[in-house]
Amino acid sequence: MSVAFLGPAQTFSHLVAKKRFPKRKLLPLPSIPEVVEYVRRHPLSSGIVPIENSSSGMIPETVDLLLDRSFSLCIREELALRVRLALLGRRGAKIKTLYSHAAPLYHCRNWIMQRFPEVQLRRVASTAEAARLASLEPASAALSTRDAAILYGLEVLEYPVADDTANLTQFFVLGHRPAGSGARETSLAVLLKEKVGSLCSFLEPFREEGLNLKRIVSHPVMGHPNTYFFFLSVQAPNTDPRFIQATEKAKKHTWEMRLLGSYPVRRPYSS
Amino acid sequence: MSVAFLGPAQTFSHLVAKKRFPKRKLLPLPSIPEVVEYVRRHPLSSGIVPIENSSSGMIPETVDLLLDRSFSLCIREELALRVRLALLGRRGAKIKTLYSHAAPLYHCRNWIMQRFPEVQLRRVASTAEAARLASLEPASAALSTRDAAILYGLEVLEYPVADDTANLTQFFVLGHRPAGSGARETSLAVLLKEKVGSLCSFLEPFREEGLNLKRIVSHPVMGHPNTYFFFLSVQAPNTDPRFIQATEKAKKHTWEMRLLGSYPVRRPYSS
Structure with missing residues (x-):
C-alpha cells in the first residue's frame, strides 16, 4: 500500500505526497521511470509523478512514459501543489553563493540582480538539494521551500520572495485500477x-x-x-x-x- | 561572430555546432537561458539551443524562453543531428558501473538488463559527463557518443548499441536578424x-x-x-x-x- 514518489526528501513530489497520503508509507525513488516501474511491480502501491509545472511547462519524462505503448497503469487522480519560494540562509551572514534549481534562478533573475548583484549563482538538481548544499557552506543561501529550512537547519530570510509568482505543479497519481467515482x-x-x-x-x-x-x-x-x-x-x-x-x-x-x-x-x- | 551553445564539450549541441559552423568561434555556456542571454548582448553572435529530441520530446526550457514576452531574438535556422550511442570503456575490464543520461538508460533498459544484469546504473547530466566519469573509474563504462571516446581516452566497445534507435535532436539557431531566403x-x-x-x-x-x-x-x-x-x-x-x-x-x-x-x-x- 506504499506510495512511491520522485525523491529525495522535500521535493515538490514529496510535499504533495505528504499532504495527500499522510498515513501511507512514502517511498522516495531517484527517477520518474523508477516510480512507474515500482508501481508496475507492486499491484497495491501507488505512484506520484509530476506532469506539469507553471514555471517550466510539461514534464517530458512523464509524458514519455505515459505515451510508451508498454505503459499499463492508470491515472487515478490529479493533484496540485502551490509553492512559494523562500530565501534560506543564516541571518546576518554575507551571501556569496546562491543555490537553486534552474527554473527559480531564471524566473527570479530580476530580484536576484537587485538584491545580490555580486552573488555567484549555482544551478543544482532541485530546490531541496539547493537547501542541503547551502546548509554545508557558511557564506551561501538557497532559493528553496520553507519546509526545506526545517530539514536542513536554515533560517527563512525572506518569504515569499518578491518576483516569484506562486509555482503550481500538477501531479498524477498512478495505480493499477481505474479511479472510481468523481472523475472530472x-x-x-x-x-x-x-x-x-x-x-x-x-x-x-x-x-x-x-x-x-x-x-x-x-x-x-x-x-x-x-x-x-x-x-x-x-x-x-x-x-x-x-x-x-x-x-x-x-x-x-x-x-x-x-x-x-x-x-x-x-x-x-x-x- | 561567435556561436554560443549549451556546453560542456561534446554535448549534442556542441557536435551540431561543429558541423554547422566549422570555422566560427564556438562558446560553451552552462545553460540554455545563458545562451539566449549571451546572444541578446552580442548583436553579431548566434546561439544554438535544442528544441526537440526524439527520445525525450520537446525541451521545456527552450519552449519557456521562446514564449517569454521579453524574447526578442529570431529563429534563423533549424538544424538536426542524428546520434547513435556507443558503449565506451576499457577492453577486457569488468564493468561494475554504467554511466549515462536518464534517456539512454531508459530507452536501452532491455539491452542493459541482458548484457549487464548486475551492473550499477548511474544517471548523470549528459552523455558527455557520463564518458568523463567513466574515464576516472577503472571498473566503469558509459553509454555515450563515439566523439566522447576520443576526448576522454576511452575505447568504443560496441557501436551502435543494440536496442538504440538513432536519436534525432533538433536545434534552433538564434540571432538578431531574421533569416534571409530559403525559409521553409x-x-x-x-x-x-x-x-x-x-x-x-x-x-x-x-x-x-x-x-x-x-x-x-x-x-x-x-x-x-x-x-x-x-x-x-x-x-x-x-x-x-x-x-x-x-x-x-x-x-x-x-x-x-x-x-x-x-x-x-x-x-x-x-x-
Whole structure:
C-alpha cells in the first residue's frame, strides 16, 4: 500500500505526497521511470509523478512514459501543489553563493540582480538539494521551500520572495485500477494519421460537444522522426455522453487512441 | 561572430555546432537561458539551443524562453543531428558501473538488463559527463557518443548499441536578424482566448490552406494557472500566401500572436 514518489526528501513530489497520503508509507525513488516501474511491480502501491509545472511547462519524462505503448497503469487522480519560494540562509551572514534549481534562478533573475548583484549563482538538481548544499557552506543561501529550512537547519530570510509568482505543479497519481467515482478529467494518448490538418480534424468533435482541452503536447515517436504521438487531457469524465460521442468521431483521424485514465482533480494544496 | 551553445564539450549541441559552423568561434555556456542571454548582448553572435529530441520530446526550457514576452531574438535556422550511442570503456575490464543520461538508460533498459544484469546504473547530466566519469573509474563504462571516446581516452566497445534507435535532436539557431531566403518553416507563440474549442478554431484556417503543423505544445502562463501559451511550428514560410491567409483568420481566436522566426530547415547531420 506504499506510495512511491520522485525523491529525495522535500521535493515538490514529496510535499504533495505528504499532504495527500499522510498515513501511507512514502517511498522516495531517484527517477520518474523508477516510480512507474515500482508501481508496475507492486499491484497495491501507488505512484506520484509530476506532469506539469507553471514555471517550466510539461514534464517530458512523464509524458514519455505515459505515451510508451508498454505503459499499463492508470491515472487515478490529479493533484496540485502551490509553492512559494523562500530565501534560506543564516541571518546576518554575507551571501556569496546562491543555490537553486534552474527554473527559480531564471524566473527570479530580476530580484536576484537587485538584491545580490555580486552573488555567484549555482544551478543544482532541485530546490531541496539547493537547501542541503547551502546548509554545508557558511557564506551561501538557497532559493528553496520553507519546509526545506526545517530539514536542513536554515533560517527563512525572506518569504515569499518578491518576483516569484506562486509555482503550481500538477501531479498524477498512478495505480493499477481505474479511479472510481468523481472523475472530472480524462487523458488520452493518440497517434494521428499523417495527413494535413489531422490534429484539427481530431479536435473538431471535442469542440462540437463543447468539451475543453486542458493540455496538449506533440511527442516524437522513437525511430520515426516527423511522426508524433499526442498527449492530451480533456475536461470531462470518459462516461460523459459528449466525451463518448466526441472520441468516437475523433478516433477516425487516428491510427491509435489509448485511454490513460479518467480521474478526479483535487483542489491545489499550498506549501 | 561567435556561436554560443549549451556546453560542456561534446554535448549534442556542441557536435551540431561543429558541423554547422566549422570555422566560427564556438562558446560553451552552462545553460540554455545563458545562451539566449549571451546572444541578446552580442548583436553579431548566434546561439544554438535544442528544441526537440526524439527520445525525450520537446525541451521545456527552450519552449519557456521562446514564449517569454521579453524574447526578442529570431529563429534563423533549424538544424538536426542524428546520434547513435556507443558503449565506451576499457577492453577486457569488468564493468561494475554504467554511466549515462536518464534517456539512454531508459530507452536501452532491455539491452542493459541482458548484457549487464548486475551492473550499477548511474544517471548523470549528459552523455558527455557520463564518458568523463567513466574515464576516472577503472571498473566503469558509459553509454555515450563515439566523439566522447576520443576526448576522454576511452575505447568504443560496441557501436551502435543494440536496442538504440538513432536519436534525432533538433536545434534552433538564434540571432538578431531574421533569416534571409530559403525559409521553409515558421514558428509562432500564441495566447489563445479562453473559450471552448479555441485551439481547434485556431487550427482550422491552417487546415483549410493545406498547411501542416510540425510540433505543438501548450505551456502554462506564469501566475495564471489554466491559461496557456502555445508554441507551434508550421511547415511553410511566413511569405507563403496560404500562411498569410491562415494566420489572418487564426489571429481572431487569439489574444496575442508573435512570430518567432521563419527559417530554413537543414538536412540532419550524423554523428
